[in-house]
Amino acid sequence: MTEPWWISIIKAIVMVNVVLVGFAYLTWLERKLLGRMQLRYGPNRAGPFGLLQPFADLVKLVRKEAFAPSSAIGIPYILAPIIAAFTAIAAFSVIPFGPGWTVHGWRINGVVANVSIGLLLIFALGSVGIYGFIVGGWSSESKYSILGSMRTCAQLVSYEVSLALSVLGVVILGRSLNLSEIVHRQGEVLPFVIPQFVGMVIFFIGGIAETSRAPFDLPEAEQELVAGYHTEYSGIRWGLFQMAEYINLITLSALLVTLFFSGWHGPWGLGPLWFFLKLFGALSVFIWLRATMPRLRYDQLMRFGWKVLLPVATINAVVTALVVVWV
Amino acid sequence: MSPQPYSTLKGFGVTFKQIFKKPITQQYPEFKRPVYPRFRGRHRLWMHANGLEKCVGCSLCAAACPADCIRVVPAENTPDNRVSAGERYARIYEINMSRCIFCGYCELACPFDAITLGNEFELSEYNRDDQIYTKDMLLAAPVKRTPVADPVLYDTPIPFYKTDS
Numbered sequence: 001m002t003e004p005w006w007i008s009i010i011k012a013i014v015m016v017n018v019v020l021v022g023f024a025y026l027t028w029l030e031r032k033l034l035g036r037m038q039l040r041y042g043p044n045r046a047g048p049f050g051l052l053q054p055f056a057d058l059v060k061l062v063r064k065e066a067f068a069p070s071s072a073i074g075i076p077y078i079l080a081p082i083i084a085a086f087t088a089i090a091a092f093s094v095i096p097f098g099p100g101w102t103v104h105g106w107r108i109n110g111v112v113a114n115v116s117i118g119l120l121l122i123f124a125l126g127s128v129g130i131y132g133f134i135v136g137g138w139s140s141e142s143k144y145s146i147l148g149s150m151r152t153c154a155q156l157v158s159y160e161v162s163l164a165l166s167v168l169g170v171v172i173l174g175r176s177l178n179l180s181e182i183v184h185r186q187g188e189v190l191p192f193v194i195p196q197f198v199g200m201v202i203f204f205i206g207g208i209a210e211t212s213r214a215p216f217d218l219p220e221a222e223q224e225l226v227a228g229y230h231t232e233y234s235g236i237r238w239g240l241f242q243m244a245e246y247i248n249l250i251t252l253s254a255l256l257v258t259l260f261f262s263g264w265h266g267p268w269g270l271g272p273l274w275f276f277l278k279l280f281g282a283l284s285v286f287i288w289l290r291a292t293m294p295r296l297r298y299d300q301l302m303r304f305g306w307k308v309l310l311p312v313a314t315i316n317a318v319v320t321a322l323v324v325v326w327v
Numbered sequence: 328m329s330p331q332p333y334s335t336l337k338g339f340g341v342t343f344k345q346i347f348k349k350p351i352t353q354q355y356p357e358f359k360r361p362v363y364p365r366f367r368g369r370h371r372l373w374m375h376a377n378g379l380e381k382c383v384g385c386s387l388c389a390a391a392c393p394a395d396c397i398r399v400v401p402a403e404n405t406p407d408n409r410v411s412a413g414e415r416y417a418r419i420y421e422i423n424m425s426r427c428i429f430c431g432y433c434e435l436a437c438p439f440d441a442i443t444l445g446n447e448f449e450l451s452e453y454n455r456d457d458q459i460y461t462k463d464m465l466l467a468a469p470v471k472r473t474p475v476a477d478p479v480l481y482d483t484p485i486p487f488y489k490t491d492s
Binding site for chain 1: 335338339341342343345346348350351352354
């Protein structure tokens with residue numbers, strides 16, 4: 001039984017909105033949690049517990065003057081944040097959040113798009129998203145922007161390799177690139193974090209670097225490069241870059257939960273609830289890391305990515321393949 | 328046995344424990360930290376007990392001001408319009424609060440103790456024009472919004488007018 005097209009469309013609209021609201025409240029969670037870890041309150045003036053702070057930020061960004069440097073190249077300058085944000089949201093469409101239900105004879109899948117090469121699609125979209133950062137920094141025609149975007153993209157491209165290799169073990173164990181299949185197998189066997197612990201650690205570290213989060217956030221650290229590739233952006237265009245970055249973080253945490261912590265599986269069958277709880281846990285760990293670790297210098301970062309993470313990821317994939325074939 | 332991974336993990340424990348401690352932020356409008364009695368805040372012009380102003384318009388405060396934010400225009404005291412306790416009075420006396428640096432030199436320069444600096448520092452306005460305080464505003468008692476620490480704790484003798492400004 002396949003899903004009717006109109007249910008897919010409704011689900012797509014709902015998921016896009018869920019992701020956008022999730023992004024807004026991720027910024028709230030980050031500021032509150034980071035504040036608490038630093039012995040201060042986060043925002044607590046805009047609404048109870050600061051819960052309306054994302055709306056206040058949105059209104060501020062929309063009302064800001066959307067300046068552009070006069071030498072910025074027109075169409076790429078405007079298109080860059082759009083590409084970055086679009087690919088970030090699109091990558092979320094293959095993440096399974098539930099087992100799929102049949103309601104009144106109609107089938108509702110647990111994913112927005114049941115693609116048989118879902119994992120590959122996410123990496124492909126991530127690579128296209130890097131174009132958003134390259135083009136954004138380059139078309140701003142500013143030294144800080146170009147340097148920042150070159151650093152960002154070199155870092156992202158380097159860690160993408162280790163990221164893709166680290167999930168090879170999961171693909172071998174899950175016998176498929178389809179994310180729903182991988183989650184199903186984790187329900188039958190065990191969460192892949194147990195056989196693939198090294199893979200999980202590599203994926204996690206690669207993910208931190210892939211989303212430019214601390215401790216790998218040198219390209220956009222204010223003390224270093226003003227603001228990297230988004231220096232010359234203001235108002236809602238900058239907001240789109242932030243959105244792209246945070247939604248990349250959400251997608252990567254969702255992928256971590258899906259690939260290693262058995263996605264939506266949990267007792268009493270409340271699939272999506274367990275998925276969101278695990279997602280919340282993964283995001284909190286990212287925020288915890290940001291509060292704790294100092295920043296890596298750029299050459300330390302690149303050296304780590306190529307000389308440490310990539311060999312370990314490769315060895316992990318090879319060992320998994322050997323074990324699966326001979327055992 | 329390198330200390331490195333262990334010390335990083337201990338760091339994670341520290342930040343995790345901090346979540347459950349009470350934050351040390353002082354929430355401003357609900358809790359205002361008291362200022363010391365000699366804190367230099369909003370200026371105040373004083374009058375004698377019989378209603379005559381102490382300020383005679385000598386402009387020593389304007390001359391002493393490093394930021395040049397005091398404007399004094401004197402005028403003669405006539406018998407039917409006696410404002411101050413001397414030969415002349417300050418017809419126009421304005422202080423531009425957005426330029427004032429609250430150094431207290433005007434208070435030190437005044438020979439008649441006519442101007443002192445009180446304890447109010449919450450002087451925000453929505454317009455720059457509202458930041459120019461006229462003589463009437465300066466003569467009036469300020470809206471008391473700032474808590475002041477107990478002067479009895481300080482062993483320096485404090486002149487009588489400080490307790491009221």
